[in-house]
Amino acid sequence: MKNFSFNLIISFIAAIFVCLIVLPMLALFTTTSFVELVSQFRSPMILSAVLISLETSLTVVFLALCLGIPVAYLLAMKNFKGKEIIDTLVDLPISMPPLVAGLALLILLGGNSTFGRLLSNHGISLIFSKKGIIAAQLFVSIPFLIKSTRDAFESINKDIINASSTLGASEFYTFKTILLPMAKNGIYTGMIMTWSRALGEFGATSMVAGCIPFKTETMTVAIYQNAMSGELTASIAIAILLLIFSFTLLLVFKSRVRVKAG
Amino acid sequence: MGIILKGISKSYDGQAVLKNLNLKINQGEFHVLLGPSGNGKTTALSVMAGLVNPDSGSVFIGGGEVTSLSPDKRNIGFVFQDHALFPHLQVFDNIAYGLRVRGIKEKKIKKIVAHYLELVRLQDMYNKYPFQLSGGQKQRIAIARALAFKPDALLMDEPLSHLDALECERIRDELKRIQAATRVTTCYVTHDHSEASALADRISVLHKGRIEQIERPEEIFYHPKTDFVAKFVGADNILEARLVEINGNTTIFSLNSLGLTDQLKIKARTYPVFARNTKHRLCLHPEKIVVSHTPKGKNNFLARIIDIVPQGAVFKIIGEIVGLSGLKLRAVVPKTAFKINSNTEKIWFSFPPDALHPLCGRSCRAAIPQRACNNINLFK
Ligand SMILES: Nc1ncnc2c1ncn2[C@@H]1O[C@H](COP(=O)(O)OP(=O)(O)OP(=O)(O)O)[C@@H](O)[C@H]1O
Ligand SMILES: [Mg+2]
Numbered sequence: 001m002k003n004f005s006f007n008l009i010i011s012f013i014a015a016i017f018v019c020l021i022v023l024p025m026l027a028l029f030t031t032t033s034f035v036e037l038v039s040q041f042r043s044p045m046i047l048s049a050v051l052i053s054l055e056t057s058l059t060v061v062f063l064a065l066c067l068g069i070p071v072a073y074l075l076a077m078k079n080f081k082g083k084e085i086i087d088t089l090v091d092l093p094i095s096m097p098p099l100v101a102g103l104a105l106l107i108l109l110g111g112n113s114t115f116g117r118l119l120s121n122h123g124i125s126l127i128f129s130k131k132g133i134i135a136a137q138l139f140v141s142i143p144f145l146i147k148s149t150r151d152a153f154e155s156i157n158k159d160i161i162n163a164s165s166t167l168g169a170s171e172f173y174t175f176k177t178i179l180l181p182m183a184k185n186g187i188y189t190g191m192i193m194t195w196s197r198a199l200g201e202f203g204a205t206s207m208v209a210g211c212i213p214f215k216t217e218t219m220t221v222a223i224y225q226n227a228m229s230g231e232l233t234a235s236i237a238i239a240i241l242l243l244i245f246s247f248t249l250l251l252v253f254k255s256r257v258r259v260k261a262g
Numbered sequence: 263m264g265i266i267l268k269g270i271s272k273s274y275d276g277q278a279v280l281k282n283l284n285l286k287i288n289q290g291e292f293h294v295l296l297g298p299s300g301n302g303k304t305t306a307l308s309v310m311a312g313l314v315n316p317d318s319g320s321v322f323i324g325g326g327e328v329t330s331l332s333p334d335k336r337n338i339g340f341v342f343q344d345h346a347l348f349p350h351l352q353v354f355d356n357i358a359y360g361l362r363v364r365g366i367k368e369k370k371i372k373k374i375v376a377h378y379l380e381l382v383r384l385q386d387m388y389n390k391y392p393f394q395l396s397g398g399q400k401q402r403i404a405i406a407r408a409l410a411f412k413p414d415a416l417l418m419d420e421p422l423s424h425l426d427a428l429e430c431e432r433i434r435d436e437l438k439r440i441q442a443a444t445r446v447t448t449c450y451v452t453h454d455h456s457e458a459s460a461l462a463d464r465i466s467v468l469h470k471g472r473i474e475q476i477e478r479p480e481e482i483f484y485h486p487k488t489d490f491v492a493k494f495v496g497a498d499n500i501l502e503a504r505l506v507e508i509n510g511n512t513t514i515f516s517l518n519s520l521g522l523t524d525q526l527k528i529k530a531r532t533y534p535v536f537a538r539n540t541k542h543r544l545c546l547h548p549e550k551i552v553v554s555h556t557p558k559g560k561n562n563f564l565a566r567i568i569d570i571v572p573q574g575a576v577f578k579i580i581g582e583i584v585g586l587s588g589l590k591l592r593a594v595v596p597k598t599a600f601k602i603n604s605n606t607e608k609i610w611f612s613f614p615p616d617a618l619h620p621l622c623g624r625s626c627r628a629a630i631p632q633r634a635c636n637n638i639n640l641f642k
Contacts, residue, residue, distance in 0.1 A: 159346035162313050165333040166340040167360035168411065177359075181350045 028240060032233050040237035048214045049222040049238060056130055056218065057198035060137045061145075064194045067138075068145040069187070073175065075146070076153035077161075094143050101139055102207025109135065109208065128210045133218060136204035141197035145190035152186020153179060185256060192253045196246055263289035263325045264447050265415050270309055270319035272302075272471075279305050280316070281471040287415075287464075290445040292438070294458040296482075297468035298494065303451040306468065307417050310449060312336050324414035324447075334363075339408030339446075341418040345400040347392040353379075353403050354388040360411035378406040381440055398429040405437065409444065416441075416448045422457065434460055455495045459483060467491045484547055485619050492545045492621060499546040499591050500621070501528075505539070508532055512615060515542065517586060526586055528561045530618040543621045550617035551593035553579055553600050559612040565591065566608050572597070581611060 109126040126132040164174040202220040209216035226235040265287040272280040279302045287293040308314035312333040320329040382402035422430045459479040466476035475487040486492035503515035517526040565581030583589045
């Protein structure tokens with residue numbers, strides 16, 4: 001009898017959890033008709049938001065690879081003074097509220113700061129531009145790539161790296177032929193996590209880049225803007241697209257992890 | 263030429279692991295570094311390879327000093343305990359790795375890899391991935407990979423310790439054959455003394471970061487220099503003996519260190535060192551003890567059987583000498599040589615005088631200078 005009531009309570013709580021996740025999604029899909037949604041997908045505003053989101057988030061993944069892999073290598077393979085500081089810096093953007101990150105970037109890159117003026121003197125303006133979006137997205141998402149890559153590097157048996165060096169390979173040759181191929185799965189995982197974080201980024205992006213339709217309006221920003229101005233159908237259309245993106249990413253991610261485990 | 267370690271010291275967190283280690287391995291020699299776990303074998307080998315930097319001392323390989331060179335500049339082959347094959351590369355690419363690093367042409371690489379695959383008898387495995395190989399096959403590939411680029415020295419860290427006895431013996435024999443064919447200077451680390459004796463031209467026994475004895479295997483096994491070496495190589499009967507008299511080539515000792523009247527005397531071959539002292543520690547190899555139901559030979563002791571342990575083809579018999587409580591001797595006899603009934607309580611241990619050796623180095627065993635040793639009786 002005791003077991004029965006315990007199981008009942010557990011099942012009830014699980015049901016609440018399922019509702020928590022499923023009901024909002026159902027709400028999204030049921031508020032508008034399919035025909036209405038399809039017509040929304042043709043709207044130039046939505047198309048532009050999708051393109052801007054894809055362009056910026058993919059650029060962010062590329063930049064994260066270029067910056068993140070060397071940092072991950074440094075953290076995984078080297079011992080140096082100040083390593084803990086860099087380690088903490090990697091974690092910081094994850095725990096920092098995105099709005100705070102956005103505000104900090106806005107101040108740094110804005111025309112009133114020395115750095116911002118230096119940039120604008122060279123004709124570079126990050127505020128209210130796609131470059132600003134990229135900067136904001138990179139800031140919040142690069143830690144995922146670094147952490148995942150670093151873990152992958154660290155899980156490689158030290159003897160394998162030593163073997164490479166006793167066979168005559170320089171550090172760079174070992175990096176190229178042993179570490180990168182062996183860390184492949186970890187890097188892919190990091191890329192997927194970085195991409196999904198960049199795609200879903202809202203707070204920092206809207207702070208830095210504003211919400212200029214056809215210029216700096218990403219999908220998330222467009223959802224917010226449309227919802228606030230009463231264009232609920234447009235919001236829903238973008239939201240559904242975004243859901244499809246993240247769902248696909250999740251599937252790819254899960255299959256990769258399964259390949260890794262198997 | 264060969265490998266030379268000069269005054270190598272290394273500590274980890276204030277713990278000295280290698281203490282002023284000196285070692286000279288000759289060109290073309292198969293050298294075995296033997297010692298129990300945690301005594302610095304891997305550290306010593308890593309110092310040779312450049313994987314660990316010593317706190318002091320210098321390393322020479324192939325005639326040149328390499329102390330400050332990184333591993334990739336030392337031209338050494340290293341075989342790890344866990345093979346350390348590159349899991350994402352096929353067997354061919356694993357063996358070719360050291361050749362590609364050196365910029366050798368692919369056409370030539372193909373020939374060399376084929377040669378080394380043949381040497382380790384795995385010709386058909388070139389397109390397999392490491393996870394498709396058995397433990398023994400992986401280790402063979404690791405050996406081929408370490409040899410393919412013609413290193414100045416081959417360093418191996420317990421490469422067979424994870425294999426079953428049969429595979430271990432097979433690879434051991436092949437390794438000996440390959441080393442004889444290539445004449446590559448080899449330093450092989452193990453904690454297994456039978457493996458050491460099967461492989462080595464010379465063995466050095468490492469104990470607490472120092473080399474206790476370095477000699478040919480027979481010397482190590484039958485003339486251990488210290489208690490530690492004796493125990494470690496299984497020559498673990500050590501007798502505390504008091505010299506009674508030296509009679510030319512024979513020396514008589516008494517065994518009752520407690521001073522009982524009932525003296526147990528044993529005869530030993532005379533060594534120069536006997537003349538210098540009255541108290542000696544003598545080593546008696548368990549294999550040299552003959553076990554029988556009746557007394558035989560010169561040194562006979564009735565022993566009460568304490569334990570009989572079957573080990574493969576031999577019995578290890580532990581007996582306590584009657585009249586000398588506390589003195590236990592271990593004998594190793596082939597199972598075929600001796601029949602034991604379950605009600606046998608006492609047996610005879612006997613051994614020839616030349617089975618006894620003083621625990622000291624080669625110098626004390628040098629030819630006996632006649633005039634010094636004739637008829638010296640220290641107990642006149
Ligand atoms: N990187 C390290 N940091 C700290 N201590 C170490 C390190 N490497 C080895 N040691 C210590 O040095 C001592 C000797 O280690 P080493 O690996 O050389 O022994 P070994 O003779 O190879 O032992 P085994 O037979 O178990 O492999 C051990 O006490 C070990 O704990
Ligand atoms: Mg070791």
